[in-house]
Amino acid sequence: MTEKAGGSDVGASELAAVRDGDHWRLWGEKWFCSNVDAELVVLLARPENAPPGSRGLGLFLVPRTLPDGRRNDYRILRLKNKLGSRTMASGEIVFDGAIAYQLGALDQELKQMLVMVNSSRVSHLARAAGIMRRCLNEALVVARHRRSFGRPVIDHPLMRRQLMKLSVPTEQALSSLLFAATASDDVLQLVTPISKYRACRDNVTVATGAMEVRGGNGYVEDWPNARLVRDAHLGLIWEGTSNINALDAIQRAIGKAGSHVAFRDAMAQTLTAAPHIPGQFRTRLEDAVTEAVAFAREVATHKEYERFCRVAAAKLYHAKTATLLAAEGARLGMAGGDARRLVIARFVLDHRLREARSPQLGTSDWEDGAIGALLSECPMTIDQAINFVQH
Numbered sequence: 001m002t003e004k005a006g007g008s009d010v011g012a013s014e015l016a017a018v019r020d021g022d023h024w025r026l027w028g029e030k031w032f033c034s035n036v037d038a039e040l041v042v043l044l045a046r047p048e049n050a051p052p053g054s055r056g057l058g059l060f061l062v063p064r065t066l067p068d069g070r071r072n073d074y075r076i077l078r079l080k081n082k083l084g085s086r087t088m089a090s091g092e093i094v095f096d097g098a099i100a101y102q103l104g105a106l107d108q109e110l111k112q113m114l115v116m117v118n119s120s121r122v123s124h125l126a127r128a129a130g131i132m133r134r135c136l137n138e139a140l141v142v143a144r145h146r147r148s149f150g151r152p153v154i155d156h157p158l159m160r161r162q163l164m165k166l167s168v169p170t171e172q173a174l175s176s177l178l179f180a181a182t183a184s185d186d187v188l189q190l191v192t193p194i195s196k197y198r199a200c201r202d203n204v205t206v207a208t209g210a211m212e213v214r215g216g217n218g219y220v221e222d223w224p225n226a227r228l229v230r231d232a233h234l235g236l237i238w239e240g241t242s243n244i245n246a247l248d249a250i251q252r253a254i255g256k257a258g259s260h261v262a263f264r265d266a267m268a269q270t271l272t273a274a275p276h277i278p279g280q281f282r283t284r285l286e287d288a289v290t291e292a293v294a295f296a297r298e299v300a301t302h303k304e305y306e307r308f309c310r311v312a313a314a315k316l317y318h319a320k321t322a323t324l325l326a327a328e329g330a331r332l333g334m335a336g337g338d339a340r341r342l343v344i345a346r347f348v349l350d351h352r353l354r355e356a357r358s359p360q361l362g363t364s365d366w367e368d369g370a371i372g373a374l375l376s377e378c379p380m381t382i383d384q385a386i387n388f389v390q391h
């Protein structure tokens with residue numbers, strides 16, 4: 001999808017498709033193509049005479065090798081010199097009349113591409129969950145075996161608290177991933193972007209925290225932490241940045257499709273299926289879901305609250321994962337297994353949801369003016385500054 005003119009704004013894409021008998025020919029460029037040496041490529045291009053914007057884009061299949069054995073007419077200009085994920089070749093491509101085959105109906109193309117984007121976003125959640133697990137395991141092994149001030153570092157109170165902070169997001173991501181594997185399509189429409197956004201951001205914090213647990217060695221390439229830190233960052237950008245996923249969740253999934261209803265039902269069913277969650281804690285979980293959904297709807301309904309989409313998506317993620325963790329812990333515990341996930345659910349409510357507490361929507365309007373002034377290239381006068389702090 002991504003071109004120089006548009007990554008987030010896919011509708012700005014310029015790659016042109018010109019009909020040539022029973023197939024099409026492509027002219028133009030793509031700016032970010034991962035697995036750039038693939039045998040088959042699925043891409044978006046704009047058929048001749050199609051309207052501007054995302055509605056005018058068509059979906060095409062492009063083979064690397066043509067039926068007669070020749071290379072198709074596109075060139076890899078260069079491979080990207082990336083921060084991480086270097087074993088996967090990402091490149092820039094120029095199409096010089098490459099042969100392409102139309103996929104599906106031309107007016108359904110972006111919709112079809114979004115099916116792929118959403119499953120790919122779930123794969124980013126899987127990657128984040130996997131990297132965090134590796135980071136947590138590395139950190140626990142180091143903390144149990146490294147000694148400082150006469151004892152294993154895991155026995156120091158500050159280290160114990162840090163390890164808890166690595167563990168909670170790791171378990172949240174695992175529960176999110178397993179839930180996504182079985183969720184219905186209308187629930188997925190909402191939980192995919194909130195999980196992609198939040199788990200990928202947590203991945204960066206957890207990878208950095210785990211590196212620190214290893215001390216100086218964590219910064220050295222002899223151990224895996226430096227690579228894990230680099231690779232974690234990719235999830236923030238590919239398949240939509242944090243902002244784009246938060247907007248998709250709140251404005252598209254809730255605002256346009258109303259998928260919060262299916263989400264709320266799914267959370268209620270999760271709690272019903274876990275009768276051993278204690279009563280007061282169950283009420284806290286129910287309240288957390290209700291409050292997160294109400295806040296997200298408020299933000300979705302008012303365009304002027306767009307800046308709170310990330311807060312809203314984060315609240316939904318934490319309320320969802322607390323519910324899932326509690327149900328999993330109760331179920332496992334009642335079956336004679338490990339009930340720790342129930343306790344992790346409380347950490348999510350006490351720590352993570354508190355961090356993402358709802359801003360006072362109406363009363364934070366002064367921030368709009370203040371942010372505008374801070375982001376402008378003009379100095380701020382003392383009168384302006386006093387006005388902002390006294391508001």
Ligand SMILES: Cc1cc2nc3c(=O)[nH]c(=O)nc-3n(C[C@H](O)[C@H](O)[C@H](O)COP(=O)(O)OP(=O)(O)OC[C@H]3O[C@@H](n4cnc5c(N)ncnc54)[C@H](O)[C@@H]3O)c2cc1C
Pocket residue numbers: 001002006007008009032033034035082085090234237238239240241242243244247
């Ligand atoms: C390693 C790697 C591999 C990739 N592989 C592929 C691939 O195979 N195929 C592919 O199509 N793409 C691929 N990408 C591209 C990636 O999906 C895009 O870079 C990404 O979607 C962002 O687009 P952009 O770079 O044009 O940034 P922009 O769209 O220019 O965004 C710049 C900044 O503006 C913000 N922004 C944009 N619009 C809004 C808005 N409405 N509200 C708030 N903030 C906004 C973004 O969040 C971002 O922070 C890859 C990227 C990387 C790093």
